[in-house]
Amino acid sequence: MVVGERLRGLRGFSRLPREEAQKAGGRPSRGGRQPRGLGTRGEKEKQLSGRISDYDFELPRELVASRPLPERSASRMLVVDRTAGKLEHCMFRDLPRFIAPEDLLVLNDSRVIPARLLADEGRIELLLFSRLGPARWRAFARPGKRTRPGDSFRVAGTIARIESVEESDGTRIVQFEAEPDLEALGHMPIPPYLGREDDEEDRTRYQTVFARRNGSVAAPTAGLHFTREILAALPHAFVTLHVGPGTFLPVRAEQLDEHRMHEEEYEVSTETAQRINEARRVIAVGTTSLRVLESLPPGAVSACGGRTDLFIRPGFAFRHAGALMTNFHLPKSTLFVLVCAFAGAGLMREAYAEAIREKYRFFSYGDCMLIV
Structure with missing residues (x-):
């Protein structure tokens, strides 16, 4: 939770008081008091239960990025190595050194409508x-x-x-x-936790540079860091998932298996399916792209479309995605549960604790992590 006050979703369209975004800029990793709710380094292998309350943590209010940085690609990037169990502080501009020519970034090209x-x-x-x-x-x-x-x-x-x-x-x-x-x-449906009304800046910055298919009520935020120049230099393909209102709603069931996701429309083209099949490693850019990939049957991917209500939680067997780029998510959210499933609950708790100590910027307009 935010110190002294829970960050909530769309429920009641509530908004927190406006906070200024922190400037980007890192420093060497250091020790310090462990943020409450995220455990310690010795708990790296701890497995969380099926209760949403186990995915809670405290977040200082000033780490919520209420505005984007002046430059899209100026964000910090925390690299999480699942095999080595290590964390590395980088900038988003460093992304190309983690991508091999035979890899494939899969991005969501849905466009936010001012709804x-x-x-x-x-x-x-x-x-x-x-x-x-x-x-x-x-x-x-x-x-x-x-x-x-x-x-x-x-x-x-x-x-x-x-x-x-x-x-x-x-x-x-x-x-x-x-x-x-x-x-x-219409107004851009920026998240309530930004604590302000939308403005002209959000018309462009709460939209990826590659958005082309109208249909979302929230941005696929991991894609917000990309410039056209960076994207053009990397192997990539697009899927479409129109982000629905469920992204704003809190999880009200205590047991994860009682929570039901809202269905969202997705599509995979013939070209994208072929490129996924040819790739050595598929890197999902954002949780929406990951949910599209993991909604597909195992084995060779074919062009398809439909609706998905996939809820990824610990124990899920990933079939297609070998790495994930994503922003930092709200406590007790389905997205934080998802990244715990992908990286391991203990390692992800450690990564979030490190990000809080190092004052990373959180949520939609915040910094990102690359889980490899």
Whole structure:
């Protein structure tokens, strides 16, 4: 948890007070008090149970990066060697020295849509996440008392009417009189933990330079570090996974096997499938790319598409990804559980403790790690 206060997801669209992002810049690894909840070096092989509470840790509030760095590629990168059990402090610009010509980076080319709509001077809020038909969307909404079935209001240059409410998760089915102009009137759905409203900078920086297929309500953040020049110099291919609203939602079940992920749409092209099959090592750039890869059947990969609700947790047998590049994730989140499954719970706890001691920048606009 953040000291004194839990970082929450979209629940209630809550936001923390604004914090300034820390400047990048490293120093040699040093000792120090172990951050609470992350154990000690001697616990490296400790296996966590199937309880979400075992994936909690405290994070100083000032380590949450509320703004991107001036340069995309200026982020720090913590390299985690699973075989040697070692950590190395690098910069993202060092990535090419870890990539062999026969390797393949797999990136998610989904584009974030400005799907957050504000009505009645911000007192009503919609987050559109699934288009059901002409001018008809599935959405999260607040407040509940203003967005009941039959309620209507003006938003984004048109009239929205709430058709129904899903009992299972509270999502709304919204019918608009005309298709809302999201690009002109929508807001970027930046994460609530940034503690601020979106602005013009987020239009470009909360978007990868290679985004090309509309559909996400959150950025595949590991890809935010890449410039066109760095990407062009590395072997790479694209998959598509449209990030859904589940990425914002907290895990409410204590037992991991009781948690259900929201389904998300994905696609793998013929060209990408062929390049995956030819690669010596596949490096997933981001947890979304990893979930696409591991949703595929074992063996040779073929072009395909569909929907996945894959929840990767310790004990999962990885079939396709040999390495993972990812940002630093929230405590008690499915993404922190995922990286613990990929790297080993003990080693990942050690890596996060080191990142906190060395004041890495956390979450969407923060630094990254490369797990090899």
